[in-house]
Amino acid sequence: YQRRVRATGSEQLGATLDKLLSLSISVNLYMFHGGSNFGLSSGASDYKTIFTPQSYDYDAPLSEPGDVKLDKYWAIRNVTEKYFPGNKMPVPQDSKKLGGIPLELKQVALLTDQIGPDTLVKRYPLPHTMEELGVYEGILAYEHEVTPGQPLIDVELQLLGVHDRAYVLTDGNFVQVVRREDEVKFNVTAHKTITILVENMGYIGFSKAMLDYNAEYKGLKNVTVNGCVWTHWNFYKINVTDISARGTAHELTTVSSYKKKMWNGKELLPKGPAVFSGTFILEKSQLYDTFVNITRSWSKGYLIVNDILMGRYWPDAGPQYTLYLPGVWLKEGTNMISLVELQSYVPAENSVYLTDKPFIDGPVNPDA
Numbered sequence: 428y429q430r431r432v433r434a435t436g437s438e439q440l441g442a443t444l445d446k447l448l449s450l451s452i453s454v455n456l457y458m459f460h461g462g463s464n465f466g467l468s469s470g471a472s473d474y475k476t477i478f479t480p481q482s483y484d485y486d487a488p489l490s491e492p493g494d495v496k497l498d499k500y501w502a503i504r505n506v507t508e509k510y511f512p513g514n515k516m517p518v519p520q521d522s523k524k525l526g527g528i529p530l531e532l533k534q535v536a537l538l539t540d541q542i543g544p545d546t547l548v549k550r551y552p553l554p555h556t557m558e559e560l561g562v563y564e565g566i567l568a569y570e571h572e573v574t575p576g577q578p579l580i581d582v583e584l585q586l587l588g589v590h591d592r593a594y595v596l597t598d599g600n601f602v603q604v605v606r607r608e609d610e611v612k613f614n615v616t617a618h619k620t621i622t623i624l625v626e627n628m629g630y631i632g633f634s635k636a637m638l639d640y641n642a643e644y645k646g647l648k649n650v651t652v653n654g655c656v657w658t659h660w661n662f663y664k665i666n667v668t669d670i671s672a673r674g675t676a677h678e679l680t681t682v683s684s685y686k687k688k689m690w691n692g693k694e695l696l697p698k699g700p701a702v703f704s705g706t707f708i709l710e711k712s713q714l715y716d717t718f719v720n721i722t723r724s725w726s727k728g729y730l731i732v733n734d735i736l737m738g739r740y741w742p743d744a745g746p747q748y749t750l751y752l753p754g755v756w757l758k759e760g761t762n763m764i765s766l767v768e769l770q771s772y773v774p775a776e777n778s779v780y781l782t783d784k785p786f787i788d789g790p791v792n793p794d795a
Contacts, residue, residue, distance in 0.1 A: 429477075438502070441503065441506050463751050469739065494521040529777045535670070538700040539599065546664050567646055569646075578618040586605050622699075700728070717783065718751055719750045724772060725742055726768065733762055748789050
């Protein structure tokens with residue numbers, strides 16, 4: 428995320444392969460066939476924590492859904508036939524795609540609805556990391572219950588050691604997003620609760636950084652209020668695939684009385700991360716591979732189709748704006764799609780739709 432897709436031109440690819448084969452060097456093409464990081468399998472790289480997008484297309488000769496990129500395909504095949512003549516294999520045919528289907532979603536739940544006895548992991552005086560609590564993916568909620576009769580009025584809050592991203596609510600109102608690289612202090616007022624949803628955006632997948640706990644842990648190290656370490660925290664495991672409506676839809680469309688908060692030019696969801704769901708109907712003749720285009724009306728979150736976690740989306744960051752949806756995961760009749768939006772949603776027509784073309788190398792924003 429936040430960086431353009433690395434790409435090698437077909438002429439350079441062919442020339443390099445020709446040179447290697449002319450020297451009788453064994454060759455491994457990485458990648459020859461692109462792929463997808465479905466679910467929460469996308470990771471990160473090095474100490475700067477460059478998070479990997481869902482698409483693993485890599486501008487490979489065979490794309491994410493298995494389609495042929497003719498320039499690169501023939502750049503390779505023309506060279507290999509030079510050294511290994513007689514190969515008359517047919518060129519693979521692109522699969523048929525489904526597209527042109529707009530999707531309508533409505534708000535059905537809040538992620539914080541899950542906070543309760545059933546999801547309680549532990550209670551400790553001080554914040555613990557996800558690993559210390561046995562939570563290795565998704566989101567962990569840290570919640571402090573304000574002492575009755577002793578509200579926190581316009582206090583300075585700071586989160587220390589955020590790995591990887593935190594969404595802060597006070598009394599159920601969304602007040603701040605804190606990125607891994609941030610060391611911001613911000614003022615809040617809380618009469619009942621301070622709730623911090625911390626997102627694990629993926630573990631480092633290679634390099635010596637994998638062995639460095641200070642680089643690799645997920646969660647929080649500490650929270651301070653007016654410079655003092657704050658104690659008494661409850662920890663709740665949030666299931667990002669729990670998209671069931673919980674009777675809070677009316678709250679989600681109600682404008683809160685508190686001052687609206689902004690993040691990167693967008694208004695934060697008043698009550699915090701929320702679930703948006705909808706259905707669409709397909710005929711048997713429409714069950715083809717497709718791409719879910721999530722426009723910049725949305726910010727960051729998770730895509731779920733027919734109870735399958737497709738993965739993360741992050742149009743605020745780019746460069747990926749579509750997620751590959753294999754046709755085998757669609758069904759005749761009613762299909763369900765849900766977005767677990769973590770930050771912002773600006774209502775717009777066709778903000779989510781199925782398209783027959785991928786868009787995985789669009790604009791990027793390094794400050795998202």
